[in-house]
Structure formats: structure tokens, C-alpha cells
Amino acid sequence: MHGFSNKRFELSNSGIIGKMACLNQEYIDHIVCQNSKMSEDASKKYDVGKEKFVFVPQSSKSNFEINKKPDLLTIIFGAGARVAKGADVMHSLCNRLKQTDWKFQVKWCGDAGLFVNDLNSDSRFQFLGNLSREEYLSELSKAHCIVIPTKLDTGPMLLVEAMANRVAPLCNYLRESAIPDLVDDGVNGILVENNNVAGYLNHIHEFIKYPNKCEEIGNKAFAYFQNNLTDKHQVQHYEKMFVIKKVNIESVPFSNKNIVYFHLKKTSHLPIWSLKRIMLKLRYTLEKPLYK
Secondary structure, eight states: OOOOOSSSOOOSHHHHHHHHHHHTGGGOSOEEESSHHHHHHHHHHHTOOGGGEEEOOOOOOOOSOOOOOTTSEEEEEOOTTOGGGTHHHHHHHHHHHHTSOOOEEEEEEBOOGGGGTTTTTSTTEEEEESOOHHHHHHHHHHOSEEEEOOSSOSOOHHHHHHHHTTOEEEEEOOTTSSHHHHOOBTTTBEEEOTTOHHHHHHHHHHHHHOHHHHHHHHHHHHHHHHHHTSHHHHHHHHHTTOOOOOOOSOOOOOOTTSHHHHHHHHHTTSOTTOHHHHHHHHHHHTOOOTTO
16 A cells, blocks of 8 residues: 555556455455554554554665765755655755855755756856666765654655665655654754755755754664664565465456456546546546455
């Protein structure tokens, strides 16, 4: 279950798939969620027993050479121009940073769109554009801290990747994400009041004044990753779910007759804001369980 909303209607692809899983709970042993809040909310909304839900955090690998410059705080932002991921908050933060004489470097990854216009005159801001995954992870491994002011997320993967590369995370305290599950505030990361630019600015200033604190948080983030978030740990989460048992319910093969498959097939090729796509999503949102 990658997406979930407490609202009555859920129009995202991942949200509809999660809804179908909940409505067909008697045929399902486990519903895997990317954060604990999703488990709680979905259990209440669909009246599904809490024992059905299993929180399995995302995983990443740490195979990159870590080469951080000790004399210059390097800050990375990896969400391009997406406002849902906090690009507007990052832009406001950069404008506040621009007014200081602090020594730092901001690396903005992804197409920054119009957010670049009032910042590109300052050499402390680098706009790297769209990068391949390998290129992004290489840049991430060189950073001291990452800003994650996301407003809409279940993970985010950026957080796990940062921890895997000893990067101190500065994150929105987004309760509907895995951020509060993974970050112990002040220990292996920093939780900032949602969209609080002044809060981000203060923590960055503290990292510049006391680089050892940023390094310590980065090291503890890496230790948390090693102890909880490697691919080995994710396999262990899933191994606990695989219990062979006898059931009386007849299994039904997944085919193009199933609602979820049909929904994805019909909507995937349509423009995101087309009337036909919206009407199809409305239709499938109202569907009943698959096999009743």
C-alpha cells in the first residue's frame, strides 16, 4: 500500500490499489504499508484489523564513496521543482540563505524551473538539473545534509538514501509519512515544523557553526540505516509474513478482468488531467470488492 488518503474518495493509482486490498481483506493475509500512520488510518477507515497491516520501511544500498569537504557545508535538495515535495519551501530557504555571508554550498537536483531565476547569480547555489540515479547518489554522498520539506509523501526514499550515505536529514515533520518512524529528532536527523523556513535556516546555521554536530547526526543516521534499513532487513520483514497455511478460499488468478488491472491499463495512457481519466478514476473509486 503505497498511497492512502483519509478522504472518502481516492483518485491516485496507488490509493485505489490500497483500497482494493482493504475491501478484499478476507482474501489477504498482510497489507504492507510504508509508514505506521498509514496502517492506523487505513485500519480505521476500512474497519480492517490492525494485525493485517505490516509496516515495512523502504530500503537502499550504500555502495558509494563518501567524499565530503570538511571546510564547507554542502546542502542538497533532490526534488526538482515539485511543490508537493517542498520546492517552494526550499526556494524561500535559499533566498534567506542568500542574504547571509555564511559559507555553504546548495546543490539543487532536478529541473528547478522558475525557482532558479533569483538565485543563479550567487555561486553558492548550484542547479544541477535532471540527473541519472547514479549521478544523483554520487552528489548525495558528497553532501553533509539534505533538506526534505516534503508535504506529500509515504516514504520518502530521499531520507533512506541520505541515511545510507551519512547525510544528516533536515525534514518536515510530516506525520503521514515514514519520517517520524525513522527519524529520532536531534539524534539521527532533525524534524522541523512543517514548512517552517526559519526553522530550517536556524538548523543550517548551527551546522555551519558546529560542523561536528552535523557529522555526528550523519554518522548516527548511517548507523540507523545499517541496523534497520538495508536490503537484508527488508527481506527479513517479508520472511516473517511468508507462512504456509491451508485455506478454504478458492484462489482467483490475477487477470485483465480484475478491477485494479483494468483501472491501470485504461488510465495509464491518458493525459493526467483529461476528463476521461478523471471519470475512469471516479468509477473505480466507487467499485465494490473484487470477488463478492
